[in-house]
Amino acid sequence: MKPEDLIAQINKKDSFLCIGLDTDMNKIPKFLLSEDDPIFSFNKSIIDSTNKYCIAYKINTAFYESLGAKGWTSMQKTVDYINKNFPQIFTIADAKRGDIGNTSKMYAKSFFGEMNFDSITVNPYMGSDSVKPFLEFENKFTIILGLTSNIGADDIQLKTTNNDFVFMEMIKSCSLWGNQNNMMFVVGATKSEYIEKIRNLIPNHFLLIPGVGAQGGDLKEVCKFALNDNIGIIVNSSRSIIYASVDENFAIEAAKQAMILQNEMKAILSERKQNS
């Protein structure tokens, strides 16, 4: 997907919501377990009911891998279903991959080529040759872990070098290898005190912001510093949407939660327009 198509969709829907399909066999409604592929059935219902409120779906590979080859098939069916029925929606493989050059190339081929995701999250700890193979694919985005939403971010990312925080050094380096048309950065919603700093460094890149909802990040606080002229953010919520209910009506309840977040986003965008 091209950046302009993503931006057009955001403007059209008044939404920058991404829904995380962290689909867990132990958390989906029990009545789905008798289906041939409960994971795909769950995802399909969630996608059918929520697609008008969101502009992206994020598939966290861990949940699918935990089911082995079968889970891998459910993942492929899910991304195929989105690509076929909602081609304007941006797909994210939340895989946090990264390895030496020739191995990263295999991962890039797998997620961009074979599976046809629009983007993949990449762990930059192994540096340039672990990131660059992903950037070679046209109309695909490499989403670098910048500053993550979890408590462990303190352990390495928030240490300081002689110049700056480790995560800032890392964003600086990575931004030289790609550009705003093929690279985004993950910045946790729970780390809003650092978002202004990050925005000053990379004013034009999209930020993928997880951690709103179950992890406690505040949407308005995040938007205050993260929005740019092209909106420039994708805010993800997973558990608080997809597990809103475990009854027969789970998809409707998920859509309600998605709509609430999309309405908040619409209000933020409209207030911003009035103030500009």
Next chain:
Amino acid sequence: MKPEDLIAQINKKDSFLCIGLDTDMNKIPKFLLSEDDPIFSFNKSIIDSTNKYCIAYKINTAFYESLGAKGWTSMQKTVDYINKNFPQIFTIADAKRGDIGNTSKMYAKSFFGEMNFDSITVNPYMGSDSVKPFLEFENKFTIILGLTSNIGADDIQLKTTNNDFVFMEMIKSCSLWGNQNNMMFVVGATKSEYIEKIRNLIPNHFLLIPGVGAQGGDLKEVCKFALNDNIGIIVNSSRSIIYASVDENFAIEAAKQAMILQNEMKAILSERKQNS
């Protein structure tokens, strides 16, 4: 696997060789492509011919994922084959995973529980809660990326904080979360100038050392600083062993390469005994 069983095997075989099964459909002998599962057929032949020279097999997940669900099945069959026929051999999922706590837990369940690997490589960039779920499994090893063998290691790992290199800070932090019985560290063979420093910091942990062979690391140089009282290292070689030949005799040629490395290891260990 318990550390004492790994050490016993190393002593018995006079070898600390790990063979990397980076099995690539484009590089295996052409005549295997007519088999039902060429990847597994290749791995099985390599394992049958090389197991007496090595003490571990490392499966890099990227190569299997690139084939989708089918590749995932080949990976499972490979680890099952090793566990069943050569239970004394240590298995490594070179997956470089790591995510927020509840997601790392899924990865740990998948690789330790479902797939029954003895160990997995973990990328520590997301910090404590991304690493700890792996440490909760008994008789399993979490192998943290310490200082990697690739050129990109310069970009983040070799930056310096106010105290030390980023990779040293990271090893220091991680070593507090686990111990020598459930944690190892990856240290690239191409980075031998740093190995002494790492050994001083963690004298008792096993080091997994890739980069000997195709990547250019020197075995003797590495051993000079990395060996400890329990030997304490696992040296990996992948491409230069498994792709020694693409003819009918590929497994025999692979065994020859493995034997050459094992002989070098035996000589190093024997020289060391004489000098002690």
